Amino acid sequence: MFLAWRELTYAKLRFSLIGLVIFLLTVLVLSISGLAQGLASDNASSMQYMDKQAEKIVLEAEADKQLSRSALSDHDLEVLQDRPEAHLLSLRQGTAQSHGKEVDVAEMYMDLSSDLAPSLTDGELPADDTEAVIDHSAKDDGLRLGDTLERPGGTEVTISGFTENQRYSHTPVLHVRDSAWKQGELPISAVILDHALPEQVHDQLQNAEVMDIRASFEGIPGYTSEQTSLQTMIVFLFLISSIVLAAFYYIMTIQKLSQFGILKAIGATSKTLGISLILQVLLLTTVSIIVGVAVTAGMAAVLPAAIPFSLSLGTVLLLAGLFLFVALLGSLLSLVKVIRIDPLKAIGGGQA
Amino acid sequence: MNDVLTMEQIEFQAQADQQPIVQHIDIALRPQEFVALTGPSGSGKSTLLSMAGALLQPTSGALSINQTDVLRLNSQEKTKLRLQDIGFIFQSAHLLPYLKTADQLRYVGKLAGLTKQTMDQRIQRLLHMLGLEHRQHHFPRHLSGGEQQRVAIARAWMNDPSLILADEPTASLDRERGEQVVQTLRDQVKESNKAAIMVTHDTRLFAYCDRVIYLDNGQIDHVEASVVP
Ligand SMILES: Nc1ncnc2c1ncn2[C@@H]1O[C@H](COP(=O)(O)OP(=O)(O)O)[C@@H](O)[C@H]1O
Ligand SMILES: [Mg+2]
Secondary structure (H helix, E strand, O other): OHHHHHHHHHOHHHHHHHHHHHHHHHHHHHHHHHHHHHHHHHHHHHHHHHHHHOOEEEEEHHHOOOHHHOOOOHHHHHHHOOOOOEEEEEEEEEEEEEOOEEEEEEEEEOOOOOOOOOOEEEEOOOOOOOEEEEEHHHHHHOOOOOOEEEOOOOOEEEEEEEEOOOEEOOEEEEEEOHHHOOEOOEOOOEEEEOOOOOHHHHHHOOOEEEEEOHHHHHHOOOHHHHHHHHHHHHHHHHHHHHHHHHHHHHHHHHHOHHHHHHHHHOOOOHHHHHHHHHHHHHHHHHHHHHHHHHHHHHHHHHOOOOOOOOOOHHHHHHHHHHHHHHHHHHHHHHHHHHHHOOHHHHOOOOOO | OOOOEEEEEEEEOOOOOOOOOEEEEEEEEOOOOEEEEEOOOOOOHHHHHHHHOOOOOOOEEEEEEOOEEHHHOOHHHHHHHHHHHEEEEOOOOOOOOOOOHHHHHHHHHHHOOOOHHHHHHHHHHHHHHOOOHHHOOOOHHHOOHHHHHHHHHHHHHOOOOOEEEEEOOOOOOOHHHHHHHHHHHHHHHHHOOOEEEEEOOOHHHHHHOOEEEEEEOOEEEEEEEOOOO
């Protein structure tokens, strides 16, 4: 610490510059992660919510995991529908109208008395077929409690409440009562299961596929392409970070080879010097990351609501940890160099 | 009194099929002895000094520092020996640019595990001795060449080593500064009961030493007793 700290404070400009680079990379990585998570939740929060409440989903085998394309066969429904762990789910994407304004919605039907029922920000769950609840993001389209809404099918409902975390494919989810879902006329898209089916029941299914709810996210239009492109960027940013840090520390170490040689000649061990180097990297990176996190949090707070942005503490900690790891990885090359320096180089009239 | 450094028939060969770089070296150094080592460039002076400083393992011969058989130590024990028993002074001061004068000394004290009290006392004593008190809060770049070299000497002294090894310590100094530095070295050897070897090409400096060892082609050519002025 003695050497590490004094060198940091002595070469302020040099270390500030590399600190600035780490800081900028942190902000960039966190912003992109926030955007990725924001987009994911804008696209899939209703399914993420179900993933929290239940475990599996049964979809038609040919539906390509896509809920709006899935229709379970009568046979498979017969097998499933009376089981206590099963909850029927239907989805229809379409355009609803209110005050002559069109609102794209994902209409969902499920048993609203089960655990799968959405949580409300205000109002109440629909009391009968003439009522429905919708994600509170629909307020941005001008929808208010008590407003009349024409469903994609043509029937009218009154908005009795607003829900949270209920978005599907970048549109608000409209929850309607079971009897409003004309059984038989519209197919049952899927069955949500609280836990896995017993094997003999599973074997009776003819044209259905059972999977973790999380695995069905990729069937949501746009989900996979959005997430993979953002995640690729994040991976590259981490790669760039480690290379930048590695190059910086390597060049610095090379410049200081004779210094390290002297230190070893006068009695510093490789271990002491290595620890000093690692401490310095950790200190510099930690401070830069903390500033980066703070600035990203500030930025997120002033971001307009139209930009989907969400960052959980867990993600921030994970990314920060990853950054530290990458920084250490970057200093490894220098560490090897420092350990290998021969103190003999110090003697015999070399230059400092 | 016991020898600080003993070399008997020391030889160093870089490659087995080549002529040894130094051979047949016999040197015994007692406390209070200040010896000059001189000879043409490439005659093996630095190589010899590296072996005396436990930085380079001789190919054959016997080497002991304060009765410790150096050839039997592992590299960790050698590092410890260098830290505690040997003080190095190099051609250029080789100070750490980011440490102030007092910290240059404190760092080696820390490496040796000295207590804070011992450390502070020694730093003050050494800085006083070398006339550096008014420079203790200065970085090396604010010191003159002579001052830097005196800091390097103080650093070599910090852990109270019994053997000082200096490889052309005055090469980067002007004549007057060089003589000052060597005078300081001599005074310290005599007052603090040390032994020292100094590599130098400057015949004027021989006067400060007790003996001059002339090295040629890797062997001791002759040894002259020096006349102290
Ligand atoms: N490890 C080594 N391998 C091969 N040759 C070496 C090695 N170390 C030193 N030499 C050679 O040994 C000779 C003596 O070098 P050195 O001790 O530095 O001389 P001086 O310090 O007297 O100028 C030089 O010719 C040098 O090139
Ligand atoms: Mg030399």
